[in-house]
Amino acid sequence: MGAERLCRVDELSGVAMTSPDPMKKKHKGLPLVSGGLVSMICECPPYRWAASRCYRWGLQGRSLTVMVPYLWLVLLFLAPFLIVVKISFSEIRIAIPPYAPLFEMIDGLYVQLNLHMANYQRLFHDDLYMHAYLSSLRIAVVSTVLTLLVGYPIAYGMARAPKSWRLPLLMLVILPFWTSFLIRVYAWIGILKTEGFLNMFLLWTGVIDEPLVILHTNIAVYIGIVYSYLPFMILPLYSSLEKMDHSLLEAAADLGCPPHKAFWKVTFPLSRPGIIAGCFLVFIPAVGEFVIPDLLGGSSTLMIGKTLWSEFFNNRDWPLASAAAVILLLLLVVPIVWFQRFQSNRSQLGE
Amino acid sequence: MKKLSAALLAVAGLALGACGDKPEEKVVNVYNWSDYIDEQILTDFTTETGIKVVYDVFDSNDVLETKLLAGSSGYDVVVPSGTFLARQINAGVFQKLDRSKLTNWGNLWDMVLDRTSIWDPGNQYAVDYMWGTTGIGYNTKQVAERMADAPVNSWDLVFNPEVAAKFADCGIYMLDTSDEMIPAALNYIGENPDSKDPAVIEKAEAVLMAIRPFIRKFHSSEYIDALANGDACVAVGWSGDILQARDRAAEAKNGVEVAYVTPDGGAQMWFDMMAIPADAKHPDNAHTFINYIMRAEVMAKASNYVFYANGNKASQEFLTPDVIGDPAIYPTPEALKKLFIITPYSSDVQRVLTRIWTRVKSGQ
Structure with a gap:
């Protein structure tokens, strides 16, 4: 009797995935935080004037609420990004600030636009930058996979733990954040160096005869990234695993599915949103990581964060550093947007 | 009314004072x-x-x-x-x-x-x-153990690959500054350390690349502790920093003895x-x-x-x-004559220096 035939749980997980999310309840109106204050504001003339204006322009409570995240994006993402783009097209000079203005008034009549393309040309001319981008992507991919491998069992264990244990376990995952990130990375120097704790311990137990050279290598960078970003992987994984309906696994068992198969057929697909969120949360900052490769990596650890730093500080070339940052952003944003598209298309097709 | 105008005047006076020569915080x-x-x-x-x-x-x-x-x-x-x-x-x-x-x-x-x-x-x-000055600090005992006749008064100690290779295991540190290490390398091969000619500056790359495998770390302040603890046995660094390492080691009584030299070939004065x-x-x-x-x-x-x-x-x-x-x-006064100083680099030449330095550090 083949397990394949009996293990018909794909539908089960499919059902669970499209079942309505209890979190998606529609909110009607604004929550009344303090009714008295709200009504007081609503009655004062400037508010009423503004409200009537907004209404005329088609702005109501709901559209205003929707606008908040957009405003946030424009103010904290788009505006700084445009400034970086602007600097990336200007020319370096020794002055305050160390780049030439993009727009210049000529005779008080014309505005001259000086677009300096050389920064981008240089990025593609010198293979240093391409090497740095590729090596950053490689380090980020490897460490994301490692973080997933380490984080998944932890999140799984937490989600399966007795209810009363979960909160303390969650606290333990968040606890390291109470210490500065920099200090925690610094502490790894003491652990990984040739005369560090790890080597001392391994020598003492007799596992190795010669101390391992880990510090100032890529391995130390992987260890640093996996350690630093582990909570960002565990938390989304935990939240998606914890929400999972345990009866699905019981149903799978009833249908004759062995536990390991049930894991791959039910648990793993259901935790996919958590895996995707966790991987993004680790991968994106890891690509641009500067502190970890600088402290733990060797001189041959080439990462774009370090290359950017040296453009900015050693060459004082803000325009080139900005151009490198713009390319880095495109390198990250384009695939992510494409992935999102792909995901939403798939879920639409699924429905 | 009079009182009010007096008060106003006083406020205006304060405001004016604030704009003028307000005493500094x-x-x-x-x-x-x-x-x-x-x-x-x-x-x-x-x-x-x-x-x-x-x-x-x-x-x-x-x-x-x-x-x-x-x-x-x-x-x-x-x-x-x-x-x-x-x-x-x-x-x-x-x-x-x-x-x-x-x-x-x-x-x-x-x-x-x-x-x-x-x-x-x-x-x-x-x-x-x-x-x-920018010279060489070294751990007297570790260096003597590895090479009895080590050329401690010469840049050969770090810039000659055959010599440097002997100290790779006990740790060579180097300042992470292109505009100190490249002039030092140029001076070593007999070029003008203050050269602004990219063709000359590029000659330093070969010198530095040859010893690159033996360098443990390029860093501009960690070598003080590293020398003092015995984690580094040779470091190219700034005079006072290395002398501080010498004193820290002496205070710690950890058996580490550090010495500083401005090599005979001349060194940068800053x-x-x-x-x-x-x-x-x-x-x-x-x-x-x-x-x-x-x-x-x-x-x-x-x-x-x-x-x-x-x-x-x-x-x-x-x-x-x-x-x-x-x-x-x-x-x-005699030693002073052998010290050289460096004048500023233009942006273009600075870029040549930094690029060489990146290649030296990363191997790319």
Whole structure:
């Protein structure tokens, strides 16, 4: 009797995935935080004037609420990004600030636009930058996979733990954040160096005869990234695993599915949103990581964060550093947007 | 009514006063190199003048320059090295010093003033704080164990691959500054260390690439602890830093013995200059602070603590014998002749240096 035939749980997980999310309840109106204050504001003339204006322009409570995240994006993402783009097209000079203005008034009549393309040309001319981008992507991919491998069992264990244990376990995952990130990375120097704790311990137990050279290598960078970003992987994984309906696994068992198969057929697909969120949360900052490769990596650890730093500080070339940052952003944003598209298309097709 | 107008006048007077010569807040923001002062000096200064010192440190000229060029750094006194100072003066970063407020100007040493005027003609913008050389520090025992006749008085110790290979296992550290290591490498192969010709500068790359596999770390401050703990046996670094490592090792009684040499082939001499940014919020306090540091006793106290020579002739009588008498700190007149100085690089040439340096560090 083949397990394949009996293990018909794909539908089960499919059902669970499209079942309505209890979190998606529609909110009607604004929550009344303090009714008295709200009504007081609503009655004062400037508010009423503004409200009537907004209404005329088609702005109501709901559209205003929707606008908040957009405003946030424009103010904290788009505006700084445009400034970086602007600097990336200007020319370096020794002055305050160390780049030439993009727009210049000529005779008080014309505005001259000086677009300096050389920064981008240089990025593609010198293979240093391409090497740095590729090596950053490689380090980020490897460490994301490692973080997933380490984080998944932890999140799984937490989600399966007795209810009363979960909160303390969650606290333990968040606890390291109470210490500065920099200090925690610094502490790894003491652990990984040739005369560090790890080597001392391994020598003492007799596992190795010669101390391992880990510090100032890529391995130390992987260890640093996996350690630093582990909570960002565990938390989304935990939240998606914890929400999972345990009866699905019981149903799978009833249908004759062995536990390991049930894991791959039910648990793993259901935790996919958590895996995707966790991987993004680790991968994106890891690509641009500067502190970890600088402290733990060797001189041959080439990462774009370090290359950017040296453009900015050693060459004082803000325009080139900005151009490198713009390319880095495109390198990250384009695939992510494409992935999102792909995901939403798939879920639409699924429905 | 009269009372009201009087009150209004008083308020207006206050406001006017605020716009005019409002007394400065009793604070001075100082940005200096790490491990570069006896903290007692700062406490004494505050006790005497009532001006609080907010003291912040950096370990590279690049970081300082980036902050200065960004504008509104918030610092009142900064301490760039000579070559950087020259470029920053051109960029309009600094204000001229008000000599009338620097009553201790007469204490300065003409040997130093002559040299610093190469970067700052007429010494109008800056006063030397300390100066030193870029040489080699080494762990006497570890080096002798690995090579009995090690050429410790020569750049061969680090720039000759056959010699450097012997010390790779006990750790060679090198300053992470292209504009110190490349001139040193050029000097080693007999080229002009101050060359601005890219074709000449590129010759340094081969020298540095050949020894690259034997370098444990390129860093501009970690070598102090590394030498003192015995984690590094050879380090190219700044004179005073290595002498601090020597003293830390002696205090720790950990069996580590560190020595410093300015190699016979010649070494770079550099000057760290106190200057006041043009947009400093407390220029008066900054002048008071600089003038205080220029006192003979204060400057001597600083040198006695950090083991760097200073540009203050009058302070020399207050220096302890192990500072003024140490040729590693105050070189003999003959040794002084072999020290070279570097003038600023243009942006294009700086790029050549940085690119070579990146290749040396990363191997790409």
